[in-house]
Amino acid sequence: xxxxxxxxxxxxxxxxxxxxxxxxxxxxxxxxxxxxxxxxxxxxxxxxxxxxxxxxxxxxxxxxxxxxxxxxxxxxxxxxxxxxxxxxxxxxxxxxxxxxxxxxxxxxxxxxxxxxxxxxxxxxxxxxxxxxxxxxxxxxxxxxxxxxxxxxxxxxxxxxxxxxxxxxxxxxxxxxxxxxxxxxxxxxxxxxxxxxxxxxxxxxxxxxxxxxxxxxxxxxxxxxxxxxxxxxxxxxxxxxxxxxxxxxxxxxxxxxxxxxxxxxxxxxxxxxxxxxxxxxxxxxxxxxxxxxxxxxxxxxxxxxxxxxxxxxxxxxxxxxxxxxxxxxxxxxxxxxxxxxxxxxxxxxxxxxxxxxxxxxxxxxxxxxxxxxxxxxxxxxxxxxxxxxxxxxxxxxxxxxxxxxxxxxxxxxxxxxxxxxxxxxxxxxxxxxxxxxxxxxxxxxxxxxxxxxxxxxxxxxxxxxxxxxxxxxxxxxxxxxxxxxxxxxxxxxxxxxxxxxxxxxxxxxxxxxxxxxxxxxx
Amino acid sequence: xxxxxxxxxxxxxxxxxxxxxxxxxxxxxxxxxxxxxxxxxxxxxxxxxxxxxxxxxxxxxxxxxxxxxxxxxxxxxxxxxxxxxxxxxxxxxxxxxxxxxxxxxxxxxxxxxxxxxxxxxxxxxxxxxxxxxxxxxxxxxxxxxxxxxxxxxxxxxxxxxxxxxxxxxxxxxxxxxxxxxxxxxxxxxxxxxxxxxxxxxxxxxxxxxxxxxxxxxxxxxxxxxxxxxxxxxxxxxxxxxxxxxxxxxxxxxxxxxxxxxxxxxxxxxxxxxxxxxxxxxxxxxxxxxxxxxxxxxxxxxxxxxxxxxxxxxxxxxxxxxxxx
Numbered sequence: 001x002x003x004x005x006x007x008x009x010x011x012x013x014x015x016x017x018x019x020x021x022x023x024x025x026x027x028x029x030x031x032x033x034x035x036x037x038x039x040x041x042x043x044x045x046x047x048x049x050x051x052x053x054x055x056x057x058x059x060x061x062x063x064x065x066x067x068x069x070x071x072x073x074x075x076x077x078x079x080x081x082x083x084x085x086x087x088x089x090x091x092x093x094x095x096x097x098x099x100x101x102x103x104x105x106x107x108x109x110x111x112x113x114x115x116x117x118x119x120x121x122x123x124x125x126x127x128x129x130x131x132x133x134x135x136x137x138x139x140x141x142x143x144x145x146x147x148x149x150x151x152x153x154x155x156x157x158x159x160x161x162x163x164x165x166x167x168x169x170x171x172x173x174x175x176x177x178x179x180x181x182x183x184x185x186x187x188x189x190x191x192x193x194x195x196x197x198x199x200x201x202x203x204x205x206x207x208x209x210x211x212x213x214x215x216x217x218x219x220x221x222x223x224x225x226x227x228x229x230x231x232x233x234x235x236x237x238x239x240x241x242x243x244x245x246x247x248x249x250x251x252x253x254x255x256x257x258x259x260x261x262x263x264x265x266x267x268x269x270x271x272x273x274x275x276x277x278x279x280x281x282x283x284x285x286x287x288x289x290x291x292x293x294x295x296x297x298x299x300x301x302x303x304x305x306x307x308x309x310x311x312x313x314x315x316x317x318x319x320x321x322x323x324x325x326x327x328x329x330x331x332x333x334x335x336x337x338x339x340x341x342x343x344x345x346x347x348x349x350x351x352x353x354x355x356x357x358x359x360x361x362x363x364x365x366x367x368x369x370x371x372x373x374x375x376x377x378x379x380x381x382x383x384x385x386x387x388x389x390x391x392x393x394x395x396x397x398x399x400x401x402x403x404x405x406x407x408x409x410x411x412x413x414x415x416x417x418x419x420x421x422x423x424x425x426x427x428x429x430x431x432x433x434x435x436x437x438x439x440x441x442x443x444x445x446x447x448x449x450x451x452x453x454x455x456x457x458x459x460x461x462x463x464x465x466x467x468x469x470x471x472x473x474x475x476x477x478x479x480x481x482x483x484x485x486x487x488x489x490x491x492x493x494x495x496x497x498x499x500x501x502x503x504x505x506x507x508x509x510x511x512x513x514x515x516x517x518x519x520x521x
Numbered sequence: 522x523x524x525x526x527x528x529x530x531x532x533x534x535x536x537x538x539x540x541x542x543x544x545x546x547x548x549x550x551x552x553x554x555x556x557x558x559x560x561x562x563x564x565x566x567x568x569x570x571x572x573x574x575x576x577x578x579x580x581x582x583x584x585x586x587x588x589x590x591x592x593x594x595x596x597x598x599x600x601x602x603x604x605x606x607x608x609x610x611x612x613x614x615x616x617x618x619x620x621x622x623x624x625x626x627x628x629x630x631x632x633x634x635x636x637x638x639x640x641x642x643x644x645x646x647x648x649x650x651x652x653x654x655x656x657x658x659x660x661x662x663x664x665x666x667x668x669x670x671x672x673x674x675x676x677x678x679x680x681x682x683x684x685x686x687x688x689x690x691x692x693x694x695x696x697x698x699x700x701x702x703x704x705x706x707x708x709x710x711x712x713x714x715x716x717x718x719x720x721x722x723x724x725x726x727x728x729x730x731x732x733x734x735x736x737x738x739x740x741x742x743x744x745x746x747x748x749x750x751x752x753x754x755x756x757x758x759x760x761x762x763x764x765x766x767x768x769x770x771x772x773x774x775x776x777x778x779x780x781x782x783x784x785x786x787x788x789x790x791x792x793x794x795x796x797x798x799x800x801x802x803x804x805x806x807x808x809x810x811x812x813x814x815x816x817x818x819x820x821x822x823x824x825x826x827x828x829x830x831x832x833x834x835x836x837x838x839x840x841x842x843x844x845x
Contacts (some may be wrong), residue, residue, distance in 0.1 A: 044560025
C-alpha cells in the first residue's frame with residue numbers, strides 16, 4: 001500500500017516536471033548524526049526533531065526567523081474562564097496516507113506524547129487536560145496561566161490516530177522497535193520513501209500538502225557522515241549538495257572554491273563555565289574557594305574572550321553576557337555587559353578573598369560535544385593560570401560527562417545550553433533554579449547555584465502575561481545571577497553550513513535543516 | 522580428529538563467554554546510555570525509570586547472566602540507539618565488512634607476492650629500494666591519514682572515485698553486495714586500498730625474506746646447476762616453498778583485517794560492522810557492543826580452528842591424539 005502511494009507520488013511529480021518543463025531535482029544532504037528513529041515522540045534530540053520537521057507538523061511552527069506561526073492550527077487564544085489555550089484547527093489537511101486530520105488526532109498525539117514512554121512529555125507538564133470542543137477546536141487546559149505554551153510546542157508533532165493505532169504504535173517505542181520507528185505518516189511537506197538506518201533515508205514531496213510549495217525538489221536524500229573531513233570531501237567532490245556542520249577550520253577551504261559557499265550563523269547555544277557552588281571541598285580535599293563571590297569574579301575577569309575568539313574559534317563567535325543570546329525572547333538588554341578582561345583586577349580580587357598565591361583546582365570539559373571544546377578549555381586553563389588559578393584540565397567524551405557532573409566530580413565545568421523554548425525562562429528553569437527533583441527544576445544546575453529570590457521569581461515569570469512586567473522580572477534574575485557570577489557565559493556557538501553555490505537554503509538559529517526552503521537553481 | 526574438533530569447539534564457547542564478561546565489566550566505563558537516549562528536558566525521575574526498565578541498576582553479574590543467557594537462546598536484544606533488533610542490525614552490516622576485507626586481502630596478495638618476489642630477486646635495484654621505502658611509509662602513516670589523502674586525491678582533486686559509502690548495491694537473497702555493479706567497485710577501491718596497505722607490506726616483506734632464504738638453499742643451487750630455466754626455478758621451486766608460512770600468517774591476519782576495519786570504515790563512511798561498532802560506542806549502545814564483541818571473538822576462534830585443522834592435515838605429527 002505504502003509502495004503504491006509512493007509510486008503514485010513519483011509518477012505525479014514526474015508528470016509535473018514534464019508539464020512545466022523543469023528538471024527533476026534530487027537533493028542530497030549530509031549531517032554527522034543519523035536520526036535514531038522516525039517516531040516524533042520517542043527521542044527529544046535535535047537530529048530527530050530536525051529531520052522529522054520535514055515530515056510531521058505541529059499545531060504551530062517556526063518561521064525562518066524562529067517566530068511562531070500557524071501550522072495545523074490557524075489561530076489560538078486563551079480559553080475564556082479557564083487557564084489554557086484554545087486552538088482552532090486547519091480544515092482540509094490530509095496525512096500522507098490520505099486520511100483527514102482533525103481534533104481526534106491532536107488529542108491522540110497529546111496522549112501519546114505525554115505518556116510515560118514518551119521522551120517529550122516534559123513539554124506537557126503544565127497541562128492538566130486536553131479537551132476536544134468540536135472536530136476543529138481543541139482546548140489545552142493548564143494549571144496556571146501559561147503565556148508561553150504555544151511557543152513551547154512547536155516541535156510537538158501530530159500523528160494520525162487510525163494509522164498509529166492500526167499499526168500497533170499507540171505508544172512510542174521505548175526499548176524495542178515498533179512500526180513508527182522506521183515508518184512515518186505526517187501531514188508535512190515531505191514523506192518517507194525509504195529508510196536504511198545509518199546509510200540513507202529518502203524523502204519525496206507530499207503531493208497533498210496543504211501549504212504553498214516553495215522548494216523545487218523532486219527527491220531528497222539524507223546520508224549520515226560521521227567523520228567531518230569525509231563529509232567536506234564528499235561536498236567538494238560534488239557527491240552531496242549540502243553538509244552541516246563543517247569544522248571551523250575547513251570554512252576557508254570551502255569558500256575558496258568557486259562552486260561552493262559557507263553559511264555562517266549563530267546558534268542559540270551559549271557556552272559557559274559553571275562553579276561548584278555548594279561543594280564544601282574541592283576534589284583535592286582543600287577548602288572550596290569558589291563559594292566566595294570574589295573568587296568567581298576573579299575567574300570571570302581572567303578570561304580574555306577576544307583572544308579565545310581569535311585563536312580558538314577563528315573569529316566566528318559573539319561574546320555572551322547571559323545564558324541566552326541576544327535575539328531570544330526575554331534577553332535582558334539592561335544587562336548585556338560582560339566582565340572585562342583584566343588580570344590585575346582578578347589577582348586583586350583573589351588576594352582580597354585570601355588567596356594571594358592562588359590555588360589549584362580541577363577543570364572538567366568535554367572533548368566531543370561543542371565546537372573546539374577541548375581547545376577552548378586549554379586556552380581558558382592557561383588564562384586562569386596567568387592570575388594564579390592553577391586549573392588541572394581533564395577532558396572526557398560526552399557519553400561519560402553528564403554522569404560525572406551529576407556525581408559532583410568537578411571543581412569547574414564546561415556547559416553549553418540552548419534554550420529549547422527560545423525564551424529566557426528556559427535556562428532559569430534548568431540552570432539557575434535550586435535543584436529540586438520533585439518539581440523537576442534545576443536538573444542541569446550541576447553546581448547547585450541557589451538563590452531564594454531567583455526561585456521565587458521563576459514561577460511568576462512562567463505565569464506573567466504582561467510582557468513588560470515579565471521582562472522586568474527576567475532582568476532582575478539576570479542581574480542577580482551576574483552579580484553572583486552563577487556562571488561565566490563565554491560566547492554563542494557559531495553555526496557553519498556549507499553548500500553548492502547554486503543551492504539556496506535557510507539557516508535557522510535552532511540548527512534545524514528545513515527542506516521546504518531549499519531551492520536548486 | 523572428531524575429538525580434537527569437539528574439544529576446540531567447547532573451548533571456543535568459553536573463550537566467547539570470557540570475552541563477553543570482560544566486555545561487560547568494561548561497559549560501565551564507556552558511559553551512561555540513558556543520558557544518550559533521552560533529551561535534555563527529560564526529568565531525572567524519568568531517566569531513573571528508564572534506567573531501571575533497562576536493568577542498568579542491576580548488579581554486574583546479574584546483567585551479564587541475563588545477556589549471556591539471552592545470547593545462548595539466540596536472543597540478541599534491541600539496540601538502545603535505534604531500537605532495532607541487534608541481530609538484524611549486525612547481519613545487515615556483515616556483507617559490507619566481509620567484502621571490504623576480502624578485496625583488501627586480494628589486493629594485498631596480488632600486489633604483495635609479486636613485489637616480494639621481485640625485491641628478493643633484485644634486492645639492489647632502484648625499483649626494489651623504492652618499493653620497500655614506499656610501503657614502509659605506508660605502514661608508518663596512520664590509516665585515517667592514508668584514507669583522507671586518498672579521498673582528497675582521487676575523490677576531490679581528480680574526481681575519479683566516490684569519497685564515501687558503498688555506491689550501488691544489489692541484493693543476493695540476504696546478502697547485500699556491491700561487487701556486481703561498476704558503481705560499487707568504484708566505491709570499494711579506495712577503502713580496500715587503505716585497509717590493505719598494511720597487509721600488502723606485511724605480505725611483501727614476508728615473501729621477500731622467505732624467498733631470499735629459499736634461494737640460498739642447496740636444492741636451488743643444484744637446480745641452477747642442472748640448468749633449469751630461471752622462470753621455473755623462481756616460481757615453481759622458489760616461490761611455492763615460501764608460501765606455506767605466508768599463507769598461515771595471512772590467514773590469521775584476516776581476522777584482524779575484519780575486526781579492525783573500524784578506522785577505514787569510519788573514514789569512508791563504509792556501512793559495515795566497524796562503523797556500527799563505532800556509532801554504538803558513541804551512543805553507549807551496550808546490546809550492540811556486546812553482541813559485536815562476542816561475534817568478533819567467534820570469528821577469531823573459527824579462524825584459529827581452521828588454521829589448526831590445516832596444520833593437522835599438513836603435518837601428520839600433530840594428529841597424534843595425546844603425547845604421553
